[in-house]
Amino acid sequence: MQKVGIIGVGKIGGSLLLRLAESGEFELSASDIHKEQLGAFEKAGVNTVSSNLEVAERSDLVFVAVKPWDVGMVMEEISPAMIPEGGKAVASVAAGVTISNISDRLPAGAAVLRVMPNVCASVGLGSAVVTANDAGRERLGEVMGIFRHVGDVMELPERLFDAATALHGSGPAYVALFADALIQAGVRQGIPRDVARRLVVETIGGTAVLLKDRSAHQVRDEVMTPGGTTAAAFVAMEKAGFVGAVHDGIEAATEQARGLGG
Numbered sequence: 568m569q570k571v572g573i574i575g576v577g578k579i580g581g582s583l584l585l586r587l588a589e590s591g592e593f594e595l596s597a598s599d600i601h602k603e604q605l606g607a608f609e610k611a612g613v614n615t616v617s618s619n620l621e622v623a624e625r626s627d628l629v630f631v632a633v634k635p636w637d638v639g640m641v642m643e644e645i646s647p648a649m650i651p652e653g654g655k656a657v658a659s660v661a662a663g664v665t666i667s668n669i670s671d672r673l674p675a676g677a678a679v680l681r682v683m684p685n686v687c688a689s690v691g692l693g694s695a696v697v698t699a700n701d702a703g704r705e706r707l708g709e710v711m712g713i714f715r716h717v718g719d720v721m722e723l724p725e726r727l728f729d730a731a732t733a734l735h736g737s738g739p740a741y742v743a744l745f746a747d748a749l750i751q752a753g754v755r756q757g758i759p760r761d762v763a764r765r766l767v768v769e770t771i772g773g774t775a776v777l778l779k780d781r782s783a784h785q786v787r788d789e790v791m792t793p794g795g796t797t798a799a800a801f802v803a804m805e806k807a808g809f810v811g812a813v814h815d816g817i818e819a820a821t822e823q824a825r826g827l828g829g
């Protein structure tokens with residue numbers, strides 16, 4: 568059985584851990600500075616331990632899912648277990664923290680990977696990108712296989728990771744923001760809130776399915792009757808700078824990710 572460890576069982580680490588536990592295919596270990604958060608995972612069959620180093624010692628592949636500014640300290644803690652001859656690899660999901668930031672804290676030649684997932688992993692519909700240093704390349708397939716348990720996975724060069732973080736890492740929050748704006752707008756037009764919510768949630772889910780095999784322009788054109796309501800909405804939204812605001816948001820998030828590496 569593959570031995571997988573997760574350090575930091577919050578929103579991302581915890582989601583991944585539960586899904587991997589459900590699959591029954593892994594021998595799992597986990598740690599978190601908040602010990603009280605580990606109980607739920609212990610019930611799911613995970614070995615919960617009190618030190619990050621112990622997670623690394625018990626695992627062939629260690630995922631670090633703490634906040635970006637905590638990654639350096641965790642790497643220093645697990646460093647004694649990460650000698651290249653030990654056959655272990657570490658994968659970080661932290662925004663902005665580069666492979667070179669991580670390698671600098673580990674023994675020379677350690678296998679290091681980066682993954683940028685998103686929170687849709689918690690319902691098995693996540694998307695993730697993966698990259699690795701030279702020593703970690705042979706573990707890419709293994710890490711991609713693990714993230715396939717929680718959604719779609721692609722390889723992406725590290726130079727595009729900050730942009731991908733901005734695009735799909737933060738993406739569910741933008742979709743939720745748009746959903747909330749739509750619901751409020753429906754309520755403003757007199758639709759009861761619970762009805763507006765159901766209509767918006769189904770519309771987003773249905774559109775996501777349409778977009779699997781059609782371009783965004785095709786979907787737009789199928790909906791937009793010439794001289795009709797959709798065209799009127801597009802003109803008003805464009806006058807308010809909708810598309811420009813989206814570009815500005817992605818640029819700001821990309822810049823923020825660049826700054827998180829330290």
Ligand SMILES: NC(=O)C1=CN([C@@H]2O[C@H](COP(=O)(O)OP(=O)(O)OC[C@H]3O[C@@H](n4cnc5c(N)ncnc54)[C@H](OP(=O)(O)O)[C@@H]3O)[C@@H](O)[C@H]2O)C=CC1
Nearest residue numbers: 575577578579599600632633634635637660661662684686
């Ligand atoms: N949330 C998201 O949608 C996404 C997050 N990410 C990245 O994933 C990482 C985790 O994010 P998220 O799951 O949201 O964060 P959470 O805060 O939900 O989870 C991280 C957990 O690790 C704990 N922790 C902090 N320091 C240590 C330590 N030294 N040893 C062990 N555990 C520790 C945290 O405690 P405490 O709360 O006290 O810090 C917390 O319980 C981040 O780096 C983020 O950039 C990537 C993609 C999407």
Ligand SMILES: O=C(O)[C@@H]1CCC=N1
Nearest residue numbers: 662732733736737738
């Ligand atoms: O907001 C953040 O910084 C993290 C990274 C991507 C999603 N959440």
